[in-house]
Amino acid sequence: MNVVRPSLAVEIAGIRMKNPVMPASGTFGYGEEYAPYFDLGRLGAIVTKGLSLNPKAGNPTPRIAETTSGMLNAIGLQNVGIEAFLADKVAYYQNFDVPVIANFFGNTLEEYGEVARRLSDIPEISAVELNISCPNVKQGGIVFGTDPRAAAQVVALVRKSLNKPLIVKLTPNVTDITVIARAAEEAGADAISCINTLTGMAIDVRTRRPKIANRTGGLSGPAIRPVAVRMVHQVVQAVKIPVIGIGGITCARDALEFLIVGARAVQVGTANFIDPGVMPDIIDGLEAFCLEEGIADINDLIGSLQL
Amino acid sequence: MKNYKTIVLANQEITSGTFRMRILTPGFAGTVTPGQFVMLRPALALPTLLRRPFGIFRVGCLPAECDGLPAREYLEILYKVVGEGTRILSELHQGDRVELLGPLGKGFDLGVPGREKILVGGGIGLVPLFMLGEALISRGDRVRLLMGGRGRDDILAVTEFERSGVETYVSTDDGTLGEEGFVTRVLERKLGKYPEAEVFACGPMPMLSAVEKICRGRGVPLQVSLEAHMACGVGACLGCVVKGVGHSETRPRYLCTCKAGPVFDSSDLDWGKAAVSKGSCAEGGCK
Numbered sequence: 001m002n003v004v005r006p007s008l009a010v011e012i013a014g015i016r017m018k019n020p021v022m023p024a025s026g027t028f029g030y031g032e033e034y035a036p037y038f039d040l041g042r043l044g045a046i047v048t049k050g051l052s053l054n055p056k057a058g059n060p061t062p063r064i065a066e067t068t069s070g071m072l073n074a075i076g077l078q079n080v081g082i083e084a085f086l087a088d089k090v091a092y093y094q095n096f097d098v099p100v101i102a103n104f105f106g107n108t109l110e111e112y113g114e115v116a117r118r119l120s121d122i123p124e125i126s127a128v129e130l131n132i133s134c135p136n137v138k139q140g141g142i143v144f145g146t147d148p149r150a151a152a153q154v155v156a157l158v159r160k161s162l163n164k165p166l167i168v169k170l171t172p173n174v175t176d177i178t179v180i181a182r183a184a185e186e187a188g189a190d191a192i193s194c195i196n197t198l199t200g201m202a203i204d205v206r207t208r209r210p211k212i213a214n215r216t217g218g219l220s221g222p223a224i225r226p227v228a229v230r231m232v233h234q235v236v237q238a239v240k241i242p243v244i245g246i247g248g249i250t251c252a253r254d255a256l257e258f259l260i261v262g263a264r265a266v267q268v269g270t271a272n273f274i275d276p277g278v279m280p281d282i283i284d285g286l287e288a289f290c291l292e293e294g295i296a297d298i299n300d301l302i303g304s305l306q307l
Numbered sequence: 308m309k310n311y312k313t314i315v316l317a318n319q320e321i322t323s324g325t326f327r328m329r330i331l332t333p334g335f336a337g338t339v340t341p342g343q344f345v346m347l348r349p350a351l352a353l354p355t356l357l358r359r360p361f362g363i364f365r366v367g368c369l370p371a372e373c374d375g376l377p378a379r380e381y382l383e384i385l386y387k388v389v390g391e392g393t394r395i396l397s398e399l400h401q402g403d404r405v406e407l408l409g410p411l412g413k414g415f416d417l418g419v420p421g422r423e424k425i426l427v428g429g430g431i432g433l434v435p436l437f438m439l440g441e442a443l444i445s446r447g448d449r450v451r452l453l454m455g456g457r458g459r460d461d462i463l464a465v466t467e468f469e470r471s472g473v474e475t476y477v478s479t480d481d482g483t484l485g486e487e488g489f490v491t492r493v494l495e496r497k498l499g500k501y502p503e504a505e506v507f508a509c510g511p512m513p514m515l516s517a518v519e520k521i522c523r524g525r526g527v528p529l530q531v532s533l534e535a536h537m538a539c540g541v542g543a544c545l546g547c548v549v550k551g552v553g554h555s556e557t558r559p560r561y562l563c564t565c566k567a568g569p570v571f572d573s574s575d576l577d578w579g580k581a582a583v584s585k586g587s588c589a590e591g592g593c594k
Binding site: 029036064066068073272273274276277 | 308310348353354355356357358392406408535536537538539541542543544545546547548549558559560561
């Protein structure tokens with residue numbers, strides 16, 4: 001008997017993806033680091049490491065520490081800068097039939113606008129993800145991400161400078177994430193990614209010192225998943241634009257939680273570090289779940305939460 | 308490199324708190340360069356999340372006639388129980404499942420054929436030096452291992468080095484085995500005798516700094532294998548960086564230990580204050 005394979009295809013802000021699974025920025029390098037482990041063409045999209053106008057060296061070491069079911073990091077947005085990205089990295093993406101989403105940030109409003117303009121000209125880039133949420137550097141956008149007026153200002157500026165779909169990545173380190181989400185939507189965002197990492201701290205009890213040099217860092221991994229699912233659920237209710245769910249996804253079942261509360265796609269972060277083959281496993285797991293449940297189109301599952 | 312879902316073949320305590328684990332890894336031996344490492348975690352490890360980096364001690368093959376089973380390739384790691392991750396590893400038994408990624412990183416350059424080779428190992432830091440010794444011996448080089456530790460329990464696998472043809476010299480800080488004192492004193496003496504030697508070192512950061520100072524002072528080529536906290540092991544997380552030569556506050560230059568290393572030519576590194584993460588390594592025997 002022939003089994004009809006369920007459709008996993010989704011669309012976010014005009015970007016068609018063969019499935020809803022993509023890496024979270026900063027956990028997948030520029031993509032090539034993971035190419036030895038699986039065919040990147042299997043992904044719904046590739047999301048790049050956060051780009052800035054000029055190369056950025058990042059924070060002092062130690063930069064990472066493991067915590068209970070999670071990890072703290074304060075990498076500090078180390079990246080090659082937009083010039084080197086365009087010169088050395090972009091052409092690589094032509095090898096794959098996968099939309100590429102360039103994540104980026106700026107030190108100032110002007111820089112945000114300038115990077116957006118530069119990315120507009122690149123045909124290999126299908127969409128951009130605007131980072132207004134990095135907790136580890138003052139200029140990582142967190143200032144914009146925690147104040148609705150500032151968020152609206154930067155989103156509007158980037159929207160004007162950019163001719164591609166604009167995804168805005170939100171921080172959970174706010175009292176009410178829906179306020180920021182609505183501000184981003186009203187200012188012209190085409191989609192929302194949430195969440196970025198939660199600010200945390202870990203202490204070495206022998207030395208009485210913080211475990212990472214930056215003192216505080218971004219908490220990620222399974223430890224934050226229930227917080228992320230709650231916030232995605234809230235944001236889905238608050239905005240009309242599509243939402244991409246992020247936070248502690250390690251398997252298909254985790255990804256399903258986000259889809260069921262209404263995320264149109266998901267990003268996988270820390271789990272890539274634990275197992276470089278985790279994303280293809282999640283895609284296979286989503287297909288298997290749809291087969292088991294008799295779901296022909298994964299879009300029928302999205303937002304199917306019963307309350 | 309390959310992402311293995313495999314099993315433990317053996318896991319034994321060899322000295323107090325130090326274990327030797329043998330892991331089934333078909334097809335691994337032919338792909339590894341001395342000095343490379345693996346990322347390892349038990350399958351279903353709930354208390355710990357990330358894989359840990361470990362230097363590869365040796366690779367081998369159980370012959371088919373051994374026990375009626377087909378020939379099986381394996382690798383071995385030596386590790387010290389330091390934190391939660393290594394404690395959980397130490398409790399694994401034959402047949403338990405592990406996830407392993409490797410071989411990873413840049414290994415040792417074997418240097419100039421025929422020149423004297425001096426390996427300096429500090430405690431569990433000797434792990435990546437065994438395969439290097441084997442490779443150098445099989446090429447016909449003369450190899451000496453200077454093995455240092457705080458006490459006799461830190462001195463590992465010396466017999467195996469000797470069996471492979473490496474001359475070994477042991478020193479301990481407390482004098483419980485071999486010569487009393489730091490391994491760097493033995494190094495100075497040997498370099499006095501063999502000034503043309505090339506040096507390869509792995510161990511705690513204070514030892515590496517002292518070795519670097521000695522070698523730099525005499526113009527002796529030195530390669531070091533570094534340890535660092537790592538999340539991914541493949542150059543994506545950028546968590547394991549060290550300061551490269553020319554690093555400054557205004558013009559930072561960070562190198563990934565997992566990709567640019569773990570083996571570095573010592574002249575590529577900034578040996579200034581706190582060149583490498585303080586404490587260097589969360590777990591014993593890791594890169």
